[in-house]
Each structure stands twice: as structure tokens, then as C-alpha cells.
Amino acid sequence: MHIGLTFFSILFSQISFAEATGTYLQWECTTGENDKWICAQRSVLGKEYPRPNKIETFGIVQEENIENEVVPQVKKASNLDWIDEKDLSDEQLALRSSGCCGAYIEPERNYPDSNLKPEDAPLRVASKSTELIQDNVAYLKGDVNITQGYRQSRSDTATVDQINRTVDLEGDIELREPGVLLRGDAAYMNMDSLDVEINNATYLLHESGARGTAQNLQRPGGDIFYIDDGGYTTCQPGNNAWRLVSSKLDVNPGTGIAVGRHVRLEIKDVPVLYVPWVRFSIDDRRTSGLLFPSWENTEDNGLDFSQPIYLNLAPNYDATFTPRYVEERGEMAELEIRHLSKISQTIFSGAFLSSDDGGGDDDNINISTGKNPQEGEDRWVADIQHSSTIKGWNSNLNYTRASDEDYFQDLDTTTLEVISKSYLEQRGSIAKSIANWNFLVEGSGFQTLIKDGEDQYELLPRIQIDGNFTIGNFDFTLNNQYSDYDHNLASKATGRRLKLDYAASWDNTWEWGYFRPTLKLKHRTYDL
Template identity: 40%
Template sequence: MAPRKTLLRQQIRQVMASGLAPRAPWIALLGTLASAQPLHANDTHAQWNCQPSADGQAWSCNTVQVEGPAYKRPQHARGRSATVTSAPVATNKPRHLPAAQVDWVAQEQLSKEQVKSMTPGCCGRYIEPPLTHEDAELDPAKAPLRASADRSELLQEITAVLEGDVLLTQGHRKLQADRIELNQETDIATLEGDIRLREPGLLLTGSRAELNVDQGYAHIDNASYLVHEQEIRGDASRLSRRNDETLVLEGGTFTRCEPDSDTWYLRGAELTLDPVNEVGTGRHVRLEVKGVPVLYTPWISFATGDRRTSGFLFPSISSSDSGGIDIATPYYFNLAPDYDLTLTPRFISDRGEMLEVETRHLSRWFETKLSGAYLAKDEGGDDEDLQDLIDEGLISEEEARPYLDEDRWLVAVDHRGGWDQPWYSRVDYTRVSDEDYFRDLDTASLEVNSQTHLRQQGTLGYRSDHWHGQLRAEEYQTLSSTASTPYKQLPRVNVDGLYQFGSLQLSLGHEYTSFDHRDKDSDQIVTGERARLEYGLHWDKQWAWGFFKPGVMVKSLSYELDDEHLAAGANDSPSFTVPQASVDMGLFFEREGALFGDHYVQTFEPRLYYFYSEFENQDELIDATSTGGDINFDSSDLTFTYSQLFRDSRYAGGDRIDDDDRLSVGLTTRFLEPASGREMFSASLGQIIYFDDRAVDLHLRSEDVLANDQLDSSEFAAQVSARIGQNWRLSSDVIWDENNSNKVTRGSASLRYRDDQWRLFNLSYRYVRKDPVIDSGDADGDGNISELLDRNIEQGDMSLSWPIAGNWSMVARANYDFTHNRELETLFGVEYNSCCYRWRLVARQWLDNDLVDVIDSLDLEKDQGIFFEFQLKGLGGIGNKVTGILADSIYGYREREQNIK
């Protein structure tokens, strides 16, 4: 096949030899007839007349006047005007404008659908006009080159000069300029004056350019660019576009701000942008905010979209009382499509240098994340609040700086495996060097569990049609000196079966656990092994009007205990077997109605649950340790709520088989929308009726339990939920004791608002009635050292995140303790969210709960702070504490952050 250039020359010669050559051979070649400006009225027009020279080696051309109107050019020769009713398009704007201003459309000119797709905080968006010229759907390499202009001229047979509103199109590539020279020897087009080069997703402008028509690369002087999908723009003294679509900017800028905004941008000696792989690099780059340089780096790599790319991430800068200035500079390694690595050097002014590392791996069946951090020889911090306590003699120097010269570290593994497989695996492991690690150091770039109990768990499992097997090892690291440390489960094995024979259901539950404890020797804690069997046979019959589910069960519990710390004479292998029976039944009634013109369906759902469990004396587990403690590896009393009415145990865990003879009665009514079936309101009320006393307890012997008077019925449990309009939600849970105080013993209520714009408002109240205790100190500061101390929990909480005006929003929280008349936390702040940056300023006052171990909790001092966070959209943020504070303080704020960028 002949080279493309040779074919072009042959086509030119054929056209010229035919005697049909128009004003320039290139124009005929490109299938376009470009008319020159008329010299006279419309009854004549100018036309080229070309004749071969005497030697046949050249052409002699001149213009002649011909009668009649000029040939009407096809519409596609200069491009059809796009018809867009929702917004103006680029073809309506002057070509001298920078690229970003050409395709930018203000919000008031956008359609409703386009407004919804706007970036939050923006006052408009980029609208790319459709390409409607001929062959616009083709790749330029497979499409002919077409051209039109007001004037044209042929120079030395090989160069066509087009002037005045020049338009070149080749497939989906479209080029406009005031003047173009096309050289058929080199395939180079030289452009001058208000240049505009457009391809799908890309717009380039400039004052002068060179374009290789065949290869597609270009050099543009005094250029500007716009990449629509990533919403990035900038300018350059010289811009080169390679044939792989990479942009190289000499003396260029990069930003995601709206046109005419210089809020922030990167300016570099050379910037390279790869829109295809969504990555950018730069040499001698500085970050400028409002034209003021604030950061310099000799080299940088940054993302221009959502794809991963190696390079420095934006540094995090924060400050705290205990650590001082904290600067972290993450570097991201995009090692392969399925794994990566992030290294984060940190400098903490009052503690020293540390390093954080995180690596991720994703395969067809596994997802794994490994994290670690290390700080060598902690310098101890410099917390002024702690220094004040030292000066007051409340704590010692060693208590204030317990980790001076100590190495501090973190290790974490998060693994999930077995996607779409019958087997699965799970690892959730986090461990730190000390219980104050997160309070003192937190994390700059790691996403790890930072609760008061750090789980260290590994699980392997397998599922089949009828069986589910699981092998688990689990322990916890406790980060609070006042909290107890759970037992280790090394291992725990579960094998559960479920068979369905029509309406008959057979369940087979097996569990074996080996319990160990890190303090078993120092605290004389009993360890051992436990096995549990739970077999059940139920008849589950359901109809449209109700259900009926009777069943029989048997539960077996046995131990093999280490006798080293057992009480003298205690049984080291107790076992118990208890038969049980239950009947669960309910009815569904419904009726239609209307209220204020709105139709609804109301249901009435009575439910009865009878449960019987034979008494088996389990006193062998009470006072069975050498210290007088009970055998209790993982069990606790369940908090009574409406949902507990229909459980077959009053305990969480497996260390007791409770005896019972009771009937639970529950009534529920719902209001539903007839068309959608959506629940608008529901209310439930229930109570347990006891037919016999309960004798099994976690901490008391049976005879001691039975010696106490027991009630014939439980407290009343109620819960209410309502949807008010489209955005309001109301929920409440109440426990009312009619037997003792005839008062509410526990209750909570919350009113929440959330709309499509993620405006948030939360109002909640919580109450727990507790018996008072005798206070032997002076907790209230009134001089009385022997009085009843109120232990009731009564707290109110209000929080919101709400727009004020324009791009401004406010955030607030007030958490108040009504029992002791004190503020637990007060927070107020403002947020400004624009198209290309966002900042938050928050003032906060809170109780220093970290000191609860060294001073009385009612005498806690209030900490105060002002927090600032600044985020450059598409580049990074300075500080991360504000986001964490607001996510913990305002219900729904974390989801808001995931949906608003």
C-alpha cells in the first residue's frame, strides 16, 4: 500500500490534470468548494481558470468573471450550527476567548437536568457542543480532510493558503483559525490568529500553531486548554499535543476552578497532562493561591481524574495540644493494576518523626489491605492542659508523659476473600503499642479501626445448600484502663445445618470454643473449653392473613475447665441439657381509609409468642473460681426493648441456658401508602407475662434468685416510627415500668431531617433511670460529703448541617447533660464550598474525657479549640481533623461527605 503522503500527491495531480482545479488544489482534494468574496453583484461570480504551461511542467492560473450566481456550498462545509435549547454552545462565542470561557455555561442558563449534574458549589458547568459536521463520528485517521475558507491561494503548487474564517474538519477533529497554510509535502498546517482546536472532551485555543494533519500532533503558542470530563483547565506559553493525546505545557498552569477564578492553580516550568490515563506530572512546580506562591516542589505527580497514579499526594497539616504541628507528605505508588503502596513520612514537632505505610491488593477472590506505622523514641508531647495538672499536683510528670523515649507503632490487616465462592475468609486485625496511641498520634493517611476495643479476628468459612461451617480466632486489645478485657477465642468452631421439608424446618447448631485470657495468671482467671448444641424443629406455616410457627428445641451446654484457678471442690466439667418449646403466631388485619384527602392502608398486627424452657440447675458456674467469680466467658444481660419480646433467651452469649415460662404479647399498627406500600407510620406496644419465676442467673445462685420477689409481668415496651413528608423521620423507644415506679425507666426519641441537597438536622433525647448511690466525696462542690448522687442519664443532643446563603453553610452541635447541668460538647462552625475549593472553620468546647482516670469525672475541665480545614478540590486538603469531628458529632454527616465533593 502506498504511503499516505504519496496518495495525496497523486490525487492532487489527478485533479489538476483534469482541468477542474478550483482556487486551490487542496480544496478540491478535500471535497469542498470554497467561494471567494464576490467582486460584483450576484449576477456574476469569480472563478479560477487554470491552464498547463507550454512545457507541461506547471500551471498558469488566474481568476475570471462568470455570469450567474456562485455555486452554493454544501452546508457541512462550514459546519452545521448545533441546536441546543437548554444552554448556549461554544460556536456562539468569539474565538478569541480562552478555552474554559468558550464552553462554560452559567447556572441560570442550564436545564434542570444539567443543574443536577453540576459540581457542588459551582455556579455553572462546561457544556461541550455536539460535533455535527460531516464524518464527525469517524476517527480522524479514517476520515478525509475537509476545509472551507473565505479566501484561498495556491503557492508554488504545494502550499494552499486559506484565509478568513477558516474551518478544517477531519473525523471528530475540528479546527478553526484566521489563516492556515497547508503544505502537502510535509503534511504540516501552520495556523495563525484566534485558533480553536476541538476534539471530543478537549478544547485548545491559541494565537499560532503548527499541526501535523496526518499524525495529529500540534504545537500551539499562547495556548489555553479545557478537558471537559475532568473539568481541568489552564494555559501555557507553548502547548504541545502529542499524537497519544498527551498535553505538554511550557510555562503552564493547571486548575479545576471555574473560569476567571485564580483561587488556586499549579504553575510549572513544564506540566504534562495525560487525559487518557488521568495523570499529570510537573517540573519546578509551585502551588499558588490567589496568585501568591505557597508551596514549591522540583517534581510532582498528580491525578487529573479518578484513576490511580504514582506521585506525591497533597500534604496534610494539622496542630494539636499534645503533639504540636503535624505535617504528613504521602507518596503513592501505583505499582500494578491490582496492588499499590502509600508511604507517608510524618513530622510531629513535639513527638518526632514517624512513618506510615499502607499497601492494598485486589484479586478475583481476595481484597487485602496491610497498614503499619512507627514512631521511634517518642519525645513525650507538650500538652499545656497536662502541665497545668502537674502544677496543681493532680498528676505526676510520669503520668503526664508516660511514653517518653518509647517506640510507638501500629499494625493492621483488613482482608476479605471468597467473592462469589462457597468458601470465604475474613481478617480484621488491629494492634497498637499502647492504649493512648490514637489519642496522641491518630493517623494521617491510614484507614484503621480506632475504637476502644481493637478487634483481632481471623475467620475461614464454607457454605453449602444446607450447612455453614466457620473457624474463627478472635481476641481484643483494650484501649481503656476502666474497661475489662474480653476472653480470647482460640479457636471458635461453628457448624450449623438447616433443612427445609415443605413447612417443616430442622435446624442443627454446633459450637465449640476454647477460651483463654492474657491475665489468667495475674488475676487468677479461669479458662477452658465450651461446647454448645442447639437443635430445633419448627413448623413454619404462613398465609396472607397470618402465620403459625410452633417448635421444639433442645440445648446442651458443657465445659472442660482448667482447674488451676477453680475454687476448691468445683466441677471442672459441668454440663447441662434443657428441652424447650415455643409457639409464635400472628394475624394481619388491614383496612383502607383517608385523611385530609390522602388515602392510606392501615394494618393491625397482633402477635403472641409463647416460650417454655425447663429449669436446669446451673449453680456449678456460680462462685466457681478461686477468687469467688463466676464462669462467664462471653455472656451478658440483654437490654430490654420491644424486639427482645420475641427472643428465646434473655442473655447475649452462650454461658447460660435460661429457664422460662412466658407469653409475649405484641401489637403493631402501620399506615401504608396504597400505591407504593411505603410505610408512613408504625407503632408497637408489648409486654411479657410470666407464668413462673426464673431461677437461672449470670451471677446469683438459683436459691438466691428465687428468694427475691419476682414480678408476674415485664415492663411495657413501645416503639414508634413515622415518616413526616419526604424528608423528616421520627422514631422513639420507651420502656415503662407499671409495677414499681409507674414511670418511664428508659426512653429515647429522635427527629431527623435529610433532603436531596443533604441538608441535615437532628434532635434527640435519651433517658435512663438508675438508682442513686451515696456520694462520700464532694462531687457537687457544695460542702456536703455524704449525700445521694444522681446516676440518671438524661441527655439532649441537637446537630445540623445547613446552607445559609449561596455557597455558605453552617454546622452546629449542642450535647447537654441535664442530670448534672453541664455541657458535654458545644460546636459551631461555617463552611464555604465553591467550585474548586472548600474550607471549614469550627469552634468546639468539650469535656476532656481522656483525664477521667486521674480526676473525678464531675470535675473534668473543658477543652476548647478552633479547627480549620482547607481543601483544594481535585488536588488535596490541608488538615483532616475537622471532617472527623463533624462525622462523629452530626448524624448523617459521613454519608453527606461521601455524596458531596
């Protein structure tokens, strides 16, 4: 790939040593034949800066001044582009990840050629002072801004080599590309290959919210990040609630995958886990690996840490296994399995804790036993969601059950979703439609999780047959329902109900009005 530096504008101060705001003359230099500089004066708006200490005299060709041209400026990053929730626009709030109290927002690119790829755009340079070291090497100093298409950088100093097509940056460096912010104190860029290398780097991926540091960061060809002695987290700036620290870390935004070697997991800068090799996802694309961990610290449970592991088993089914450590209760695991086919979809999820240690709240200790409630007991929750359609038959199953009424209060879930934590529904149904008839058979029950709350009635089963007919101007509705109610308490009334709702209507409509008389029959039979 050949990338020419087709436009290289270096701005020199004309004579005055005093800074002033207004229109003043500067030199503009471009490359001519045999890689020689061709320069001309132009007028620009802004502050005038002192002439550099050394200026080589080489062939200067006077060209027409360019009036009122604004030199491209790169917006300096503030707090790694993080914006608090209260300062986000409605549009930005809609794109914010759930649970976050802010977002990383890229500044607007409003300079020339910002919509072009670097290989298709000229190189543009601006600085406070410039010194020509050789015919084809320039040293720039003071608020150095370099843009080449959508790639832009800011630094204290820069050395631009016209022959080798390289740029060396030093001091408070910022390098931007779409969705990427890199910072450091020394950097190397190749204008042809687009290679980048930064020392003492800080990196940010805006879309995924991933950020980290690196003793050395390399990005050959503007693709994969190769990080030496670096870290990775998705926490907001200034908050390393969790962080992966690795001797070698390869981050590929193109595939959404990161691979780390000799990795340790730190919680509030305290190492809690070491793995020699790990592969994990950095965005929402489906790929096997570690998902972002979660943790909290409570009085009853102490440290509660979960590390989800996603398994992309096939295009139509996957699993998420989550080891979980609860300091005051023990080790447990959560599992979710999802399956999708042309005729059905199923989600099974569950969690299990063997022999609960009881928690750390001594106020709950039973005086007679000397134990906390549920201490020594196995704790679990199971949930299955299923729906299918086979040759006109529709089936649905929604079944959730927990080991005890205190499960969600004590342990909750970190990766599983349970809609209600007061009553757990257990419902199943089969339905079929044939011509003018709809058939339904269903059963339902509930597990009560409210202390001293009454158990709900079970419906075992309900059979419903509904018919709708039209004969001429007559419409007929025949709704038939049989229900059997049961309860686990003998003191509660149980029994069966037959419910019939029939209707016949005569539909007559004319231009001047309509006439629709209807005859209805309602019948109820109870057997208690």
C-alpha cells in the same frame, strides 16, 4: 497519510455594511482541479458582516443556493469547562470524583462530521471576513471557526495554506478534541500529520481533571503532549493549592503516564520539594509513580502534607508508600500493601511517627510535665484485612490497633482507610462446611478509643457447630455454640456459656392446606 481538504467553505459578506439578522447571500468556495477555488453564492441565516477590504477575482462558478444552512460554531470555553456542583445534573454528579465540588464537562458537539476522525473528514471554515492572499492561501479574520471531524478550533485570525495543508491561528485560540481543551495566543496545525503546536498554552484533560500551563506545547500526531516550562495540577480553576512545575513535561493520555524533568512541587505557589526526574499517573490506571498529593493546615498540626508513591510491583500485588510531613509533630510514613491470589486476598496498612513533637495547641500542655499529651512518644497504627478459601476451609482476619486512644484525633490517616474510629475491631475466624454440618471457630476483641470509655469483652474463643437434616417429612436443626468471655478488668464478670438450640418439625402439605408442627429445645449453661 494523505488528507485532502475536500470541503473548504469560506464565507464572504455580499454588499451591505450594516449588520442585520435574517437570510442573506454569502459565497461558498471549494477546491477544484489544480487546487483552484470554485465558488458559488448561497443564503444563510445570521448576521451579515461587511465585505473584506480585498477580494481577489478568480474563477467563480455559480451553483444552486443552499437555503437555511447553519455554519458550524464552536462553543467558547467558560472557566475551562468547569461547572460547580450545584449546577451539575444527576448523571454528571454520579461521574464526579469524590471530594470535588464540581466537574469539567465538555460541551456537546452538534456540528457536521463531529463523529468522524480528522483524517476522514473535510475541513470546514467560517469567519466574519476572508482575504485571499494567493490562489491557495486564505486569511480569515473575526471569530474564525475551523472544524475537521472531532477536531475543532476557534481563533481571532487564521491563515489557511491549501498546498502545504497547514493552518496558523492567532489571538484567543481554543482547540478541542474529545477529552481535551487547549488554549493559547498562537498555534500551528498540520492537517495531514495532525501535529499541533501552541504558544502560551493552557491545557485541560477532562476525564482526569488535570490542567496546566505551558510556554510551548507540542502534540505531534495528536498523541503525547510535550510541554516546555509548564505546570500540572488537578485543582479546580483559580485554586492552585498544589502544582507541579517542570522545565520538561511529557503527558500521555493514552498510557495514563506523565514524565517530568527538573520538577518542583509548589503548595499555594510556594516551592516545597524538587526532584530532577519524576514519573506519575494521570488517571486511575495502575502504574508506578506519584499519586496526587494532599495537604491541609490546622491550628494543632500546622501544615500537614502527604505525597503518595504508588508501586505497581506485579499484576497481583502492589504497594503505596506515603511520606508525610506534619509541621507541629514531625515526619512520618504510611504504607499499604495489597496482595491477591486465586485463594486469598490480603491488605496490610500502617503508619508510624517517631517521637511526636506534641502539636501546636498550647491549651493541651500538662502543667506538671510542661508537655503536650503524647509528646516524645512514638505513634502508630496497624491494620490487616485477610480472607482465603482453601479446599472448603474459609478464613478471615480483621485486625486494627493503634498506639493510643488519641491517634486518630491527632493524626488521622491520609491514605489509609479505617472503618471505625471509636472501637478498633480485632477478629479472626475459620469455617468449614461438611455435608449437613457447618463448623466455625472465631475470636474477637476491641480497642476502645473513647476517652474514659470502658473496654469491651473479648471472645476467646467461640465454637459453633450447626447441623441441618431432612429425613422423609421430618426436618431437624441442631445448633451448638460454646463461648468463652474474658475482660482485662478483674472487677468484670468472666466465664463460659453453652448454648444449644434444637428443633424438629414435621412438614405435611396438601392441596387444601398444610400442617407443620414443630418441637423446640433451648438450653443455656453458664460458668462464671
